Amino acid sequence: MKELNAFLTRFSLMAVFVVLLQGCFKDTVESEYRYTIFQPIYKTLQQVRSEIMTSPPIQVSFPGKIYLKNKYIFVTETYQGIHIIDNANPSNPKNIGFIKIPSNVDMAVKNNTLYADMYSDLITIDISNPESVKFKTVVPKIFVENGWYINQDKVIAGWDKKDTVVYSKKDAIAKGDERWVPVGYSEYYNTGSQGSTGSAGAPSASYGTGGSLARFTALQDRLYTVGNKNFSIFNITDDFNPAFVARKDLGSGVETIFPFKDNLFVGTTTGVRIFSLANLDNPAEIGMFGHVRRCDPVVANDKNAFATLRAGSTCGGNTSELTVLNIQNLTSPTLVKSYQLENPYGLALDGNTLFICDGTAGLKIYAAADVSNLKPITTIKDIEPFDVIATNGLAIVVGRKGIYQYDYKDLNNIKLLSTTKLEK
Amino acid sequence: MKKVIVSLVFIMICTGFNHTIAQESPAYSGMFNVGILYGSNKSKIQAQTIHGLQYRGWFAGVGGGIDDYFQQSIPIFLDVRKSILNKPNMPFVYVDGGINLVTKGTKDDWRKVEMKPGVFYEGGLGYKIALAEKLALNLAAGYSAKTYTQNTFFKRTIPTPPYFTEDWTHSNKEDFNLQRFVMKIGLQF
Incomplete structure (x- = not known):
């Protein structure tokens, strides 16, 4: 017992001693941070505008919005410009050219005029001959949110990428009981990329068809564009001379715009907002269906609006779903039913056929005659779709891996017509 | 501290000859x-189970x-320990590595x-108190370290629908080296 007491005494002394030396134990972290440094390439506005023409086609690699006008598909290459695809034969689409429009995200078309954002400008391009488009006019500094202007003469026309590695060694410090988050995470996101406005619109003979993720839409001689907090109205009676009419503040979280007949459906992160076009120059908000924060492109017909609500990361919320609304009374849309989805983005409606881009879960096609009981027709997997235009039996689907075209005239026998693989 | 563990191994070897x-x-x-576990970050708990063979004062x-x-982990290790005396209650030294x-x-x-x-290693001194014929209480204190690597990849996000991101353009590699003082109590059977 003496031995034990002696040991315990020594052990206790040693323990106290070591605990006192606790500060000598340093937790360290050796870091190797790999960054891509983006250095701006400056050009004068004149230079940039002089380069707006049909250049030789380039590989589609980072597509954004799609717009269908007659036999042409326009696909934005995010922040770089617009691809022109001759789709006279959907089984064999031809990439015929590229229009360099730095910082471009969105577009819409009326007749032979393409409207696109470039920095904070709205520009018009004559596309009467898509193989030789011409820059026409500019409404300068109208999209104030974009903020790409350096000054009147100089703009950022592109970026040089340079990889770099930074090494460091420092103390590792835990944050309470939370899992340790590496330095650089928040710093990175605080320096994230720039905001922008968006693209195309709705079915119409003279205006073409845009995807549901559009933030530009042209109809009834007006161009409506949504920014993150507002929407702007342009009078485009004179195609090449858009006249700014007004800007309406909508609060934050504005995402997409979809026109149907005499109404505009604006998808926001907190709900679907409905605007009447009774006064084209001053759309009045007549109804809203609110939901918890999520991303939600929307399409509609006479009776119903369909909105996909995507949860997670940028969008907030926990569950992803399709929300079907009854909009027969536009001032008071009501929920008909929600359907669970996995990772939804854009959607399209052609008659009673509903197409939903459910991201990693694929393109889901439903018979939507009875909105209380949507019937799955098929799911096309492995294409990671994010937006779709469906019209006259042709579905043009943009995915993470390519642009796909399907013939759905026979819903029991949907055929893949072509695949344009994306370069990554 | 690594020297301490080397010393413990040395003690084991030396005591092995006169045991x-x-x-x-x-x-x-x-x-x-x-x-x-005490270190420069918040103190936390360690729980272990060890199974092996005992022979001539060695285990x-x-x-x-x-x-x-700091970061919850599961060490899997080899444990070697050596009794210093040949008595029912006796001190021991131990080293772990895995x-x-x-x-x-x-x-x-x-x-x-x-x-x-990463790796886990530990070494220290202890005292074994016999409670029954095949049951003993172990008290021990020592130095403990663990390492691991965290690779974090980021994407640049386009802040407009569809909010897509580019490929993993950023990566951070972090090698953590966590050093602690450990005091433990256990039952040996």
């Missing part, structure tokens, strides 16, 4: 330990457990975290 027998033939022995076995310090397994990681639209295992 009189405890067991004439190898016999199974197991133990459960719980401990407190060698394989252990595993949960180490909650792999430090960490959780799998996470992935979302913007950020992907990959965790890679």
Whole structure:
């Protein structure tokens, strides 16, 4: 017992001693941070505008919005410009050219005029001959949110990428009981990329068809564009001379715009907002269906609006779903039913056929005659779709891996017509 | 501190030469330990179970457990310990060495975290108190260290629908080296 007491005494002394030396134990972290440094390439506005023409086609690699006008598909290459695809034969689409429009995200078309954002400008391009488009006019500094202007003469026309590695060694410090988050995470996101406005619109003979993720839409001689907090109205009676009419503040979280007949459906992160076009120059908000924060492109017909609500990361919320609304009374849309989805983005409606881009879960096609009981027709997997235009039996689907075209005239026998693989 | 562990191994070897027998033939022995880990970050709990063979004052076995310090992990290790005297109650030295397994990681639209295992090593002094013929209480204190690597990848997000991101353009590799003082108590059977 003496031995034990002696040991315990020594052990206790040693323990106290070591605990006192606790500060000598340093937790360290050796870091190797790999960054891509983006250095701006400056050009004068004149230079940039002089380069707006049909250049030789380039590989589609980072597509954004799609717009269908007659036999042409326009696909934005995010922040770089617009691809022109001759789709006279959907089984064999031809990439015929590229229009360099730095910082471009969105577009819409009326007749032979393409409207696109470039920095904070709205520009018009004559596309009467898509193989030789011409820059026409500019409404300068109208999209104030974009903020790409350096000054009147100089703009950022592109970026040089340079990889770099930074090494460091420092103390590792835990944050309470939370899992340790590496330095650089928040710093990175605080320096994230720039905001922008968006693209195309709705079915119409003279205006073409845009995807549901559009933030530009042209109809009834007006161009409506949504920014993150507002929407702007342009009078485009004179195609090449858009006249700014007004800007309406909508609060934050504005995402997409979809026109149907005499109404505009604006998808926001907190709900679907409905605007009447009774006064084209001053759309009045007549109804809203609110939901918890999520991303939600929307399409509609006479009776119903369909909105996909995507949860997670940028969008907030926990569950992803399709929300079907009854909009027969536009001032008071009501929920008909929600359907669970996995990772939804854009959607399209052609008659009673509903197409939903459910991201990693694929393109889901439903018979939507009875909105209380949507019937799955098929799911096309492995294409990671994010937006779709469906019209006259042709579905043009943009995915993470390519642009796909399907013939759905026979819903029991949907055929893949072509695949344009994306370069990554 | 690594020198301390080397010294412990040296002590083991030296005491091995003048040790009189405890067991004439190898016999199974197991133990459960719980401990407190003190370091420059918040103190946390360690729990271990070790199973092996005991022979002539030596013990060698394989252990595993949960180490909650800084980043929860599962060390899997070899444990070697040596009694210093040949008495029912006696001091011992021990060393552990093995792999430090960490959780799998996470992935979302913007950020992907990959965790890679590191090493676990520990060494110290203890005192074994016999409670019954084949049951003893172990008290021990020592130095404990674990490492792991966290690779974090980021994407640049386009802040407009569809909010897509580019490929994983950024990556951070971080090698963590966590050093602690451990005090533990356990039962050996």
